[in-house]
Ligand SMILES: Nc1nc2c(c(=O)[nH]1)N[C@H]1C(S)=C(S)[C@@H](COP(=O)(O)OP(=O)(O)OC[C@H]3O[C@@H](n4cnc5c(=O)[nH]c(N)nc54)[C@H](O)[C@@H]3O)O[C@H]1N2
Ligand SMILES: Nc1nc2c(c(=O)[nH]1)N[C@H]1C(S)=C(S)[C@@H](COP(=O)(O)OP(=O)(O)OC[C@H]3O[C@@H](n4cnc5c(=O)[nH]c(N)nc54)[C@H](O)[C@@H]3O)O[C@H]1N2
């Protein structure tokens with residue numbers, strides 16, 4: 129039985145450090161742990177593979193890392209290994225029966241292996257044979273679009289750049305990535321309205337903000353170092369408003385583990401106002417705020433920044449007209465929030481000029497995910513809160529280099545500017561038609577249109593929606609190739625032939641022909657910097673990601689290709705020189721890294737320059753969420769003990785849940801209405817597109833969440849998310865709002 133207690137009163141503090149060290153010491157020796165921690169997020173050190181939150185200029189003497197960052201590196205740097213003997217002792221069938229948690233705990237992959245349909249076990253294969261197999265399969269395809277090349281956001285700029293260059297030289301834009309399931313709605317929404325798909329604020333802006341809105345994000349677990357920035361903002365007088373269906377503890381009270389004061393004091397209360405909203409009613413809330421602001425402007429003026437609106441935006445009068453059709457009370461009712469709280473927040477927004485809006489998956493993973501993002505932009509534009517100090521957009525990115533991968537060209541719909549530049553730099557005709565994103569990849573695989581699926585990192589099957597259908601779709605492929613550090617569910621959904629190619633990770637030293645190498649990444653605020661591993665790799669057999677990609681490119685495109693792929697990986701400066709030529713903002717890449725080890729990329733919105741077709745920021749008209757026919761709306765969230773599909777442990781300390789993950793968080797009144805008790809086991813089911821989907825065995829947890837709303841963990845609940853339920857304009861799966869009904873399995 130899973131144990132449940134009240135959530136703790138604060139996040140982090142000494143307890144956080146204790147849990148961090150416990151995790152590290154369980155995976156590796158204290159000496160190795162300390163060697164890693166000393167270098168984590170330091171200027172000449174390892175970029176934490178945990179999240180994409182930027183590092184402050186002044187790093188804390190107590191270490192610039194968080195509990196979950198330590199878990200991330202312990203997971204990678206573990207002393208345990210999965211070798212050929214492991215694969216001969218467990219059949220594929222046996223491995224399929226193991227949990228994700230068990231798979232992860234077996235250690236680092238250290239030898240290339242192959243599975244052929246009809247076999248019972250994975251078997252070792254040499255690198256040479258593996259590359260030949262991939263090269264000849266790719267060359268044999270009738271059409272390059274029969275191959276798909278997925279990327280997860282941990283890969284470096286260098287690997288990502290080589291990968292997309294190879295894939296486009298091969299002839300396709302089928303480059304789906306984890307971003308398609310993550311911040312795609314932000315990219316689309318921000319590009320449409322502000323002309324850049326990235327956020328506009330810097331870390332420094334947090335110290336100048338008067339109001340900070342935090343929508344749909346749980347930084348205590350997923351971006352813990354963000355709390356230091358929020359603490360500082362708070363100390364300088366900013367008002368922090370949290371909009372979330374759950375009262376995430378770190379946003380209530382935070383004890384900063386990087387400051388002695390944080391160890392000893394009561395900690396800092398982060399949120400001034402917590403708005404416990406119904407799932408997917410953020411558009412209604414923002415519309416309500418905008419109506420209040422517009423009304424106040426008529427009465428007292430200077431509420432809106434009319435100068436900014438006149439000079440820099442278009443669409444203001446259309447927005448005003450559109451808002452007139454909504455009734456304020458109806459909007460407020462939809463949110464499930466008390467009128468007074470909405471008014472209080474509006475009063476703060478009304479009277480202040482420098483506003484930052486932060487958000488993450490709570491906004492992007494809905495059918496109206498792009499609408500959510502664009503509605504936030506509307507609010508900021510009304511206040512002129514963009515392109516000035518202490519104000520702007522802050523989509524908080526997930527994977528540590530997901531933003532960099534996009535900058536490097538990992539995108540299935542490249543712009544003309546991108547393909548033109550590639551053509552001029554590398555003298556070939558890159559494909560220009562749209563490739564598949566994640567949802568389209570699964571659709572195409574289901575229709576037998578994909579022969580080869582390759583993944584540069586990630587865990588496609590467990591991360592994607594509609595797990596059972598996605599597994600079947602992967603099974604339709606003739607060849608699947610996984611370039612990975614750890615064993616995961618995707619490796620077990622085999623095609624006719626499946627390869628697992630083990631690679632070096634962030635923490636490992638990279639030695640190539642010219643000597644020791646470093647790699648580069650871009651954080652959530654557009655700062656590019658180096659990352660350099662310090663550990664002896666778990667096996668001399670492992671290869672770096674750039675080397676694996678270059679070898680595949682060489683085996684596919686042939687020795688006569690214009691690019692000498694293998695020579696590029698002798699010295700990574702050569703890859704960065706190519707990037708300098710091909711991507712604006714990266715001029716003199718190597719030189720700029722030499723001194724400061726980092727530099728900022730240009731960002732129009734930050735300077736108040738809007739690269740939209742109209743050269744102005746756009747007010748947009750956005751839709752409210754659609755009414756659901758289901759009794760409940762379910763969101764799938766992360767526990768404190770996981771990194772996406774990697775399960776570090778079975779507890780969710782900050783929510784008071786211990787020893788298991790099959791839980792459903794439910795409002796006490798709903799539990800009563802269902803005639804069940806906390807601790808009962810229930811099944812969740814729905815029926816979209818005529819197909820019944822069901823997952824059983826959830827233990828009911830009575831939790832502070834509004835009636836009609838449920839929360840479960842990802843990836844356990846992914847079989848309930850139909851592939852067709854995704855954001856209208858970005859294809860981001862609707863992981864945060866799916867309709868379900870409940871059936872009782874047994875009462876407590
Ligand atoms: N330790 C750790 N760190 C991580 C990750 C991890 O798994 N573990 N994952 C990384 C990745 S790839 C990402 S993208 C980020 C994810 O970071 P988050 O987006 O913080 O992660 P989620 O758990 O998906 O949390 C979403 C939050 O949105 C809220 N929410 C859900 N629906 C709604 C809604 O309709 N409206 C509002 N206002 N809120 C809503 C939920 O209650 C929850 O607090 O973290 C990154 N960092
Ligand atoms: N229901 C639901 N589903 C979701 C989400 C949700 O909130 N709810 N969130 C979505 C989001 S935001 C994201 S970003 C996706 C995540 O999707 P992915 O990025 O595909 O998944 P991860 O779990 O991060 O991938 C973990 C695997 O990456 C490999 N790996 C780790 N480090 C490295 C490395 O350095 N190199 C290589 N080559 N491999 C490495 C390991 O083998 C590990 O098993 O999931 C999405 N799925």
Ligand SMILES: [Mo]
Nearest residue numbers: 310311526527
């Ligand atoms: Mo993500």
